[in-house]
Amino acid sequence: DAGVIQSPRHEVTEMGQEVTLRCKPISGHNSLFWYRQTMMRGLELLIYFNNNVPIDDSGMPEDRFSAKMPNASFSTLKIQPSEPRDSAVYFCASSFGTSGGSRTDTQYFGPGTRLTVL
Amino acid sequence: TQLLEQSPQFLSIQEGENLTVYCNSSSVFSSLQWYRQEPGEGPVLLVTVVTGGEVKKLKRLTFQFGDARKDSSLHITAAQPGDTGLYLCAGASPGNQFYFGTGTSLTVIP
Numbered sequence: 643d644a645g646v647i648q649s650p651r652h653e654v655t656e657m658g659q660e661v662t663l664r665c666k667p668i669s670g671h672n673s674l675f676w677y678r679q680t681m682m683r684g685l686e687l688l689i690y691f692n693n694n695v696p697i698d699d700s701g702m703p704e705d706r707f708s709a710k711m712p713n714a715s716f717s718t719l720k721i722q723p724s725e726p727r728d729s730a731v732y733f734c735a736s737s738f739g740t741s742g743g744s745r746t747d748t749q750y751f752g753p754g755t756r757l758t759v760l
Numbered sequence: 761t762q763l764l765e766q767s768p769q770f771l772s773i774q775e776g777e778n779l780t781v782y783c784n785s786s787s788v789f790s791s792l793q794w795y796r797q798e799p800g801e802g803p804v805l806l807v808t809v810v811t812g813g814e815v816k817k818l819k820r821l822t823f824q825f826g827d828a829r830k831d832s833s834l835h836i837t838a839a840q841p842g843d844t845g846l847y848l849c850a851g852a853s854p855g856n857q858f859y860f861g862t863g864t865s866l867t868v869i870p
Contacts, residue, residue, distance in 0.1 A: 750804050
């Protein structure tokens, strides 16, 4: 069975450029999460969707970050313009639950996208 | 401000030794999870504990949720090189906020 799929696996870009990260959740899952991991701040939740609707985006750093989930099988995280401090590994995770995205539902993580902004 | 502090931050031990990793907070959590993350991969859920004082065992791993639901521990018996990885605790607050801990990087030397 295919797990959570993320693309690209690695992205190197220059400051000011737009970056789009992509995620395909596990089929049948109804919640999707975007995380960012750095050495300094650890793993941080950026935003999560339930049934394609953004439920909590309080972790999104600033207006340069935006996330969309146009359908149940695809989500994007966009950074525009990118800055060096955005360099991190970005993870997408999905889960299935019946209680609106309960945090006890098992989350399945993708392999991550390593972003480097020069 | 980190709501979930893990200790130790780094741990290097010999194969066969026992170890305990701690996850502490001043906040109460409705549930707490433990994950293991290997290099180049995403975290993988090991266990979820929801009841204060709960103890769960997964082969050589023993997880305990504190009575007050503010802390947790992970004990590994007879560590093996395959246990090497980053161990993360994660807590769900009563308000459905979700936080990961600072992580413990474990290296088991053959």
